[in-house]
Structure formats: structure tokens, C-alpha cells
Amino acid sequence: MRVWILRRLLQIVPTVLMITFVVFVMMQSIPGDPVVALLGDAYTEEDAIKIREAYGLDRPVLVQYVIWLGKLVRGDWGASILTGRPVLSDVLVRLPVTLELIVLSMAVALAIAVPASIIGALRQNTWADYTATSMAMIGVSIPEFFIGVLLLLLFSFGLGGLLPSSGWVYLPGTCPTMVCGVSLWGNLQHVLMPALALGVGRAALLTRLLRASMLEVIRTEYVTTARAKGLSERPVVLKHAFKNALIPTVTVMGLQVGFLIGGAIVVETLFAMPGLGTFGIDAIISRDYQQVQGFALITAFAFVVINLLVDLTYTFLDPRIRYA
């Protein structure tokens, strides 16, 4: 098991490098460079050439990538071309916001999907099932930004500012800057709408998937056996059926992290949250290559680590699974 984990951890390195390389090449291939944004109204061709030379932007893409990689190995994530700020510190300031958003979105998704799928499976073809599957279909079909705007209009615009429309309040003890709003209640108020906007779509997907798995599992012989042994319905459903039905769902949950990061870009922009999503999109728009690389690195790393954790979860869900 340890060897397997070690091997998987080592596999992270080439995967992350590959992702950062692809992102690096793609960024260099799109029109525009950060020098245009940096110089702004002071732009002259002569100055632009000098700055490109100074930042090494005139060198071949591969050379630029190797330089970036060399610095990374020494723990230097580079600095933003536009603001001069160290990328790593900017990423660390913003990471907790996005992590909290993603974790809570997944929690929202599970809080909706688990009961809905169990009810849907156990009461198949009843009004409860139809309601759950219809809601799931609607949830899958509505994009995050639309749900976000609806929530915004309802809770911030319509109900007299019941929930704050934008910004962020940190959890006690997590303020990464000199000045920030810190309060548990404030944090909950600020994260609720974004987490709902991001989580509802995932909830819908998981509901459909988990319901299908549950339907399959509750017809298996071991569930019938459990019932025949006289077990009450609760342990039959939760311990025997649900746990086994979770395996494909957990796989999808891991993969959904990528979508959550993508969705975070939209949701954070809509709710003006100081997270990694807005950091990433601003970096891409301004062609700040160093920041884009930082964003790609951290999100790729998060994605592969979470999927590693997902693989490890299989052993808990199904003890027959062993890694060697």
C-alpha cells in the first residue's frame, strides 16, 4: 500500500509538469503578451522590445519554460509581470477562499444528492422519484452563473440584502493579510450563495449517478440476503446498499473537482470573491504568464491529489480492493 501511494505521488510530478507545459505553450500561442498590458498608455515598440528582453519573453517558449521550471525547483514561483508581486504569496492568499468554496460546494452537492438519490431509488417511479430526477435534470441544465444571478437577485436584491452580495469574510484565524473581515457567521453568510450556485449543478449530476447505482445495488443478492436475515431497512440501505453504490459516485466526485475549479472562476467573479478563480481569470486576461503558471500548477496539483485520495477511498468503501 505504501509503495503504491509513493508510486502515485511520484506520478503526480510528470502529470503536473505536463499540464503546466501545455498551459505554458497555449498561453504563448494566444495573441497578446503581458508587455502590452504592462506599458498601457506608455506603450512604444522600443520599450516593448526592451521589456520583452528583460523578462526573457523574446526567448523560445521551451527555454522560457525551462527557466520557469528551474526557478520552481528552487521554490521560486516567479513574480507577476504586471504587479511584481510574488506568485506564490498571491496564490497562498487566495487558496483558502477557493478551497472553502469547493469543499462547501461539494458538501452542498452531497447534502442534496444523497437523500434525493436514496429516495429516488427506494421509491422508484413514484412522485418522489420523479421529483428528484426532474430536479436533477433541471440542476444539470442550468449553468452556475445563472443560478448565481438568480440567488443574487433573490437574496441580495429582492429580500432586502438577506445575504451579502459580494466580497469575503475570513474564518477566524485564517486572515492572510493585514486587514480583513473575520467572523464565522460572516463567513457563512458570504459563502452560502456561491457554494449553492456551484454545488447545485454537481448535486444534480451526483443524484442521477447515485440513484442509478442505488437501483443497481438494491437488486443485488447480498442486499436481498441482508433483508432476508431480518435486518431493518435502515442498515440495509445505508450500510449495505449505499456504501457500495458510492464507489462510482466517489470516482465522479474526484473528477468533478476539475469542474468545480472551472466553476469557481465564474462564481468567484460573479460574487467578487478574492479566490483563485478570479486570480486565474485575471491572469489569463492580462497574459500574466507567471501568474497563469502558478494557477495551473496549484489547480493541477489539487486535482491529482484529490483523485489520489479518491482512489484511497475505494479501499474504505470496498475492503476487497487492495493496492500493491
Next chain:
Amino acid sequence: MRSRRLLPSFLVLLACTLSLPLTGEAQSPKRGGTLRVSYGNEISNLDFHTAPGYEMMWVAMNVGCGLVNITPDGKFVGDAAESWQMSPDGLLYTFKLRKNVLFHDGTPVDAAAVKFSIDRLMDPATKSGMRSFYESVHSVEVLDPLQVQIRLKQPYAFMLHMLAAYRTGLVLYSPIATQKFSVEDRKQGKPGAVVGCGPFKLVEWVKGGHLIMERFDKYFVPGVPYLDRVVIRTIKDPVTEMAAFKAGEIDFIASFSPEHVDTLKAQVPNAVIMTGKETTPMLAAMKVTVPKDGKPMSKERAPHPIFGDLRVRKAVGCYGIDRKEIVKIAFKGHATPWVGMNPPGTLDTVDVNHMCPYDPAKAKAMLTEVGYGPAKPLTFDIIADTEKSVFNVIATVIKEQMTRIGATANIRVVDKVSWMNTTLQDGPWDMYVEDLLSLITLDSNAYLSNSTSTWSHPRHNDKRVDELYARYAREMDAGKRKLIAKEMQEFFVENMYWNNISGSPFYMVAQPWMKGYTYNAEFEVHYDKVWLDK
């Protein structure tokens, strides 16, 4: 007819412009509190002399001070300068500084600091976008600690305008802090690196998070600022911005999207919506020349394959575009159709709309004369960048209008950096829709439209434009200057070097409890006299 229609709007605008300070002055201001401000765009960085974008400038003019400021009615008032004098030949400007002005690091704002700041701006190594404004400046001399003299190469009629509001004005830097910290430190807004002499000190800037300024207790104007603190957040989505405003989470929206003004009025009836003279041009620029040798920015130029022909430029830009329809659709009527290069609110503007009446039949006939028709259809691209949704709307209306004259316009939507990349680097484009920047004077548009400017995207190479700009800037007689301004604006329309569509309205929104703010568009955004009546 037109003036009768404009009168009520003028009165409303006047009321908006004047009511806030009056309201503020009628009651006695309350001290304390935090002003919560929302920006629609991120602050680029905090080196005030080089960073692009209004958002940075609106911070700069509160953290920093300059020599003079300009009032909404165009009068100059001293900032760090107590008084100033121009020599009879117009070549020397002598500024007498106030005695008690301090930088936030405690060092005095003296003549040496003024010289240091202007020299820094003029130094090519600084790479300041303001450098071109100082082209008339020969040197800055320290006469004594409180007197500084700016010597010009030639008379310059807009010296005070330039110091007050070109790219929103000169910001004085503390020489000690500037030398102690690097440009990178200043860009990042590191504590101690950004030192100005304005009413507020920079406390912290977290990119993507917030910018916090606190009252500078030793500010040279007694009793102000009233506020303890100003907190600026960036909210890019206008719907979110409106929701935050309605919920009372923010007190002031520094730049509000014109297409949402009606919704905001309906949703928050007591919101104080401020607007004024339209000083930003909304243009549909057409490329005039392309590099002959294919090398971008080459001095060897050839006519653009489509718009290099003046007849085509006039057919499309002058007679083929219905500006009234664009304003009605894109701005819901909240803008003025305007063909002249100087927007309706800019100094020395001239209404030259009569030179380009909408006449699709004439446009079509002109295109036929050039050889365009069913056998050789005119097809061109319009670039609309994604910075503002109104660009795309205008491009779409132009596309529709082009079909009426038998031309096909294809819209290319790109992001702002791609647009800047294409236009600044002489890339391939035919027409773009953009609003560029706010113009306080016609002179300030020189660096966007003379033949040598990098920012003159159409890349016309007409030296007469440069000559007209130079004559205009050097003419010290206001009456004669107006005549040159008229000649210049007519010349631009005759040659369609600058294809204006309309003015571009600018809106700021304040909560009713925000008092004492004087609206002066993008040019002067000061919080020193603002107070909160809560």
C-alpha cells in the same frame, strides 16, 4: 428643437453636478466612518507614474497630491501649490508651494520634490505614459525651497490642464521614499513604498481583495479628510454591484455601467446618480494605412486595402453610419450622437454633425463609384473587445447598417489585451469599436491621433494633423485657439481619420448618506471632503 430637448437633461446634469457639494456644505460634516467604494475593474498596480487604468489614478489622487486641480467648471485651484504665475512670453510657470505640505513619511513637499517628480516622469527610463504630455517642458528649476519654476520649450496653452488632469494629473512623489524603495515595491503597494502627500495614506492593497486608505492626520488642509478610512473593492459584475449597492454594502460606485442605470434607478430610487458632460469619445476607428513592407510599425506605409481610400471611409463612416440609431439602441438614448473627434463635453468642441448626415443612398453611390457592388462586395471586420458589452452592441448595429449600403461587416470579438496587441502593434484590422479615454481638452487627444503617436491606431501619416495640434497647443489666445480647434475638427471629419460615433456617458453612483463629493467625471475623484451622514 435640439436645444429644447437637451435643456431638461442639462438641468438635471447641472443639478447632479452641483447638488452633492451643496448638500454637504449646508449641513455640518460629520467626522469618521469608512467609505466603501466599488470599482468595476482591478487596479493594475500602484506605481502612480506608470500604471495604466483609471482605477489606479483614482487611488493616486487621494494618496497623492499635485500642484493644481481643476474644478468641474474648468477653474484651477491650488493643491500643493498656493499660487502660480505665467511669464508674459508663456515660457515660464512659477509655482509657490504651501508651507505646511508633508508627504506621508513626514518629509516636506518642497520645490526639490516637485522637480524630482516631474524629472522622473520625463525620464524615458521611467516609461511613463505621461511623458508625452511633458514634451513642451524644457526643465524644472528649484528657485528656493518653496518656489519651483517650469521652463517650457515653447508656449503651451494647456500647461495647467496638463498638470491638473492629463491622465488625471501630476502626482508628487516623495524623493526619499522613491529612492529607498524599488519600482517593484511601489507596484505591489508595499507598506512605506507608496508615499504621497494626499489626504489618505495607503494601508494595504491586496490584489483581487481590497485596497485600504486611512486618513492622513497631517494633511495640509485643516479639518479634512472627514473620513477615517476608505475601502475599495472590485466588483466586476454590474448586477452584483447593484445588489451590493441596494443592500447598502457599498457607498459609492466609482464607474457605473450606463446600460444598467435605468435598472438601478428603478431598484434604488434614492440612489444619487451622477453624470455630466460627455468627455469620452465612442469611436468606430478605421485603419488608414498598413506597413508597405509587411513589418509592423514600419515607416513605409501603403493605403489600407479598404479604408485607405477616403471615399470608402466617408461612405462607411460618414454617410453609412446612423449615429442616432446607435445611441438609441446601445445607450438607450443616454449619449449624444457626435461625429467630431472631440466629444461634446470636451473643451473647444465643435458640433460638426452636419458634415456627416446619415445618407445610406449617398454611401451606396460612393461605394459604387469606388467599384464595390454585387460583383465586388465590400466586406470588412469590426473588432469589438470584451471590456464593455456596449462595444459589441455598437458593432452589431453597425453591421446591420452596413447591410443597408450593401456592405458586409464581420464582427470579431476579442479580449482587451488582444485588441491592444493588434492595434498598438500595427496588426491587421479594418475597424474597431472602443471608447479609448476621457478627454478634458482637444490637446490631450494629440497623443492618440497625431501622425507619430503609437496610440494613433489608424496610422494616418498626415503631417497636417501634427501641425494643427502644434498650432492649437501653442496659441495662447483663447479666441484664436477656438478657430484652430474648429479647423482641426472639420479636417478630421473631412479625412475621416477619426470616426466618432457619439459621446460616451460616464456615471457614478452614491448612497444618499454620502455627502460632500464633487462630481468631476473621471478627471478628479477626491474623497477628502466626503463625509457620511449616517
